[in-house]
Amino acid sequence: MNRANLVIHARTSIERGSKSFARASKLFARQTRERAWLLYFWCRACDDLADGQDHGHGMSAIANPEKTIAAMRMMTARAHGGEQTGNPPFDAFGVVAQECGIPKKLADDMIDGFALDARGWRPESEDDLLQYCYHVAGAVGCMMAIVMGVSARDHELLDRACDLGLAFQLANIARDVAEDAQAGRCYLPQSWLAEAGIDPQYILDPDRREALVMLVNRLCDLAGEYEASARVGAAKLPFRSRWAVLAAAGIYGDIAREITKSDGASLDHRVYTSKGKKLSWIVKALGQAVINSARRDRHGLWTRARAV
CATH class of the missing domain: 1.10.600.10 (Farnesyl Diphosphate Synthase)
Incomplete structure (x- = not known):
């Protein structure tokens, strides 16, 4: 997907996943708003993958949580490095990370939180x-x-x-x-x-x-x-x-x-x-x-x- 299509999907995701954040995000200037949506799109997808949810709803058990976290890390690393993953939320992260210079450590830190949940911490x-x-x-x-x-x-x-x-x-x-x-x-x-x-x-x-x-x-x-x-x-x-x-x-x-x-x-x-x-x-x-x-x-x- 090109950037414009990723923004459309990201907007849909935030409107489904968080009406509060969606409403507040409309106050941003256009470029910041789109980048916030792209970042949210990836965060929401990671959260859903970790918890077996759909936009924060319907939590279910994950058969192999460690494998899920490993795949999340791999796709995030590829996207951060500028590669296309074919997975829209991760490609959205790649776009905003490249545009804004988001350090990979912050992305890794977030995924570390899901890893804590995966091991029943x-x-x-x-x-x-x-x-x-x-x-x-x-x-x-x-x-x-x-x-x-x-x-x-x-x-x-x-x-x-x-x-x-x-x-x-x-x-x-x-x-x-x-x-x-x-x-x-x-x-x-x-x-x-x-x-x-x-x-x-x-x-x-x-x-x-x-x-x-x-x-x-x-x-x-x-x-x-x-x-x-x-x-x-x-x-x-x-x-x-x-x-x-x-x-x-x-x-x-x-x-x-x-x-x-x-x-x-x-x-x-x-x-x-x-x-x-x-x-x-x-x-x-x-x-x-x-x-x-x-x-x-x-x-x-x-x-x-x-x-x-």
């Missing part, structure tokens, strides 16, 4: 949790920042972009605690579960529901800290990119805020934010982008330099 500590979030989302935040024109050598700004990825993933984990448990997964740190007196093999025990709700809210609070930090980095982006990032932060941040307000109901049904609230964040983010006054240091926050 579970976090022992909060630090482990944040490292996992870096691999599957923080690295994506860094790549997206480079798509927006941030230098791969601007480590301070990439740290802020990573923070937004961490915030998104923490909100995802909080939203999907019950669904993950039913699929045999748990991203709540073992140390948290031990403190709360929750059996790691039976986290949905009705007798420990109140304790579990407290841990879910703890995830949401953590997501809020990284969202606030990411907003500072957005201040250094070009206006339209700043607007898009602030809108995405607000829209996705509302997931964590709605979970907290649900008082445990998020364990019974998936939390969504309404179309009206998404639109209101686009308006609100416009004002924030114009004022552009976010200030906050990163003292005490996890940093991607600790990733292994």
Whole structure:
């Protein structure tokens, strides 16, 4: 496929896979928007391959996860090197990687997160949790920042972009605690579960529901800290990119805020934010982008330099 066709497929993918990101991406300038779609197309395809899903829905067991991860690495490496793979999402990544100079290490870091899932990994500590979030989302935040024109050598700004990825993933984990448990997964740190007196093999025990709700809210609070930090980095982006990032932060941040307000109901049904609230964040983010006054240091926050 040529670039124009890849962009069309990428747009379809983001509109199916994430209405929130699709809506926020329309605020980018055209070239940045297309590149963001191309990057998303590859990220979404990798995630679906790793989890046996279709655009994030219908998780199923993978017969040979190690082989799947190896194939993912191979096609990503070929695409990054400028080769045609014949697989549209990977070719899309090749296009955006070549155009923007995305370091291969960031792509490898993301795939490392899927490899953790493939071997049934579970976090022992909060630090482990944040490292996992870096691999599957923080690295994506860094790549997206480079798509927006941030230098791969601007480590301070990439740290802020990573923070937004961490915030998104923490909100995802909080939203999907019950669904993950039913699929045999748990991203709540073992140390948290031990403190709360929750059996790691039976986290949905009705007798420990109140304790579990407290841990879910703890995830949401953590997501809020990284969202606030990411907003500072957005201040250094070009206006339209700043607007898009602030809108995405607000829209996705509302997931964590709605979970907290649900008082445990998020364990019974998936939390969504309404179309009206998404639109209101686009308006609100416009004002924030114009004022552009976010200030906050990163003292005490996890940093991607600790990733292994």
